[in-house]
Amino acid sequence: MQNRKIFKYLKSWILNAITVILSLLWLSVIVWAIVVSFRPANKPLGLGDVWLNGFTFENYLHAWSLAPFGIYYRNTIIVVLIILLFQLVTTILAGFAFAHYKIVGGRWVLFFILLQLMIPSTALLVPNYATIRILGLFNTKIAIALPYLGSAFGTFLMRQAFLEIPDDSIEAGILDGCSWWQLLLNVYIPPSVPTIIALSISSITWHWNEFLWPFVVTNSDASRVLTVGLVRFTQLGEQGAQWPLLAAATITVAAPLLIAFLIFQRRFIASYLYSGIK
């Protein structure tokens, strides 16, 4: 009995040690970036020298003076909000239509929309670029947002949430003489708010972080988003000695989401669980 207890104790300590080591390894990436971004340039960069060289905002100021991060920020926020706003409207309307009405050939219409899940937009980079050119939208914020204004995944998610609404409350609404949009606003949407929030969080993170598509359809600072701006920045040929500067730029891009994540961890993780079907 005594042995067993010791064994159990030992086992839990070994598991704890593995957990701590893995966590530290995974954390070291962001810790290094944050620490170095606040260190004076041209000082040693090993983790061992981390606390020796003082603390400065210089790198951030320098990074912001070398590239128009203010414009990148504005562009990113605009693009993310445009996408979010449209996605909420289009997915809620479509999800409502699928859940509430019996549509002739509804299964085929749903299948048509779900094609978007089966053929990811990254694979369609080349023809979509051509479409943006034809529409005359190259190098605009609209071009970055356009392919995402409707979302098969979001439609599906909203449909599932709306199907959960109890028949009784829908019937009550209909008896009260609600029009379709009153029904949607008063009966369908209120209980579906958690799904809507999850959808919003995953949409915001996904599009804040997206790189390849905006990289392809923009070519000037006026319409570049943060991720693309950062890559232009890293390619200015200032690598090597300028790691604190690069680290500051890197953190500049990632900070809003990381901070939001620290504050709303549970919501973020839940929304990522939802959005796995993406």
Next chain:
Amino acid sequence: MSQEKTKSTLKNSILPFILISPTIIIVALFTVWPTILSVYQSLFRQRLNMAEFRVPKFVGLQNYISLFSSQTFHQVLLNTFLYVAITVPVSIFLALLFALLVNRSVKGIGLARLALFYPTILPMVSAATIWMFFFTPEYGLFNTFLKFFGYRGPQDWAGNPHLALLAMMIIFIWKSAGYFMIFYLAGLQNLPESVLEAAAIDGANPFQTLIHIIFPLLRRTTLFVTTIAFLDAFQIIDHIVIITKGGPSDASNILLYYLWQLRFEYTDIGKSSALTVILIAIMLLFTITNFVLSERREEKANAK
């Protein structure tokens, strides 16, 4: 109720279609049409940077043939195969390991979850910039760390033809494992308590429980995670764009990056369309197979 729905259908037979139409337009314009266009354009030779090939000329399957007979494409296919075949199982294994580790109720375990999950929130371009430093020769943190364990090998990971692809794999695995972890974590927390208790009463040791009970019960999660891991491995190339640009000499070039090169560096519309079709075929095949597999399993489970 369904009668009620039918009634509202008859009265509003156009309304639902109007509500769906914005989504249909976007899907038609940015998924269905480009797919058809790619198939069509892949049958033509067209290169924008050569005057004689500026006007598309029908060449049948020539684009596909020249792709499949090119040395670079073979290299890219091999790289992609290796990339997927290694990153997918390794990141899924790590995800499961993470989930098992952080599914215990120990003080501070929430912090470990955050530490392992945060790369999901970090933009890949930011992650890549940081890792670029880690992989630099001489003072790179990665080498410093390995030196601690006696590593004296080649120093410049991203610039070494034998290591560049591996370096890209490490970044992908580091970034994805925590994301896949949360699906396993959810799966573990939904495991029926009674089954685990029964196993404990039968005297199964933790290892036996893991192999014979937990794994089989998590099979659906694994299938699901495999699908997203596979699609992600094909789609995420931000770190390659930033760190290696597919080099040195195509050592870290994978399908999507090669597609980007064909279109935007060589401005070869025909070949890049052919490659688009190939990429679509792979992804479609994989998602549909997995979908069918999981549906069949569900049916089997229901039949029981």
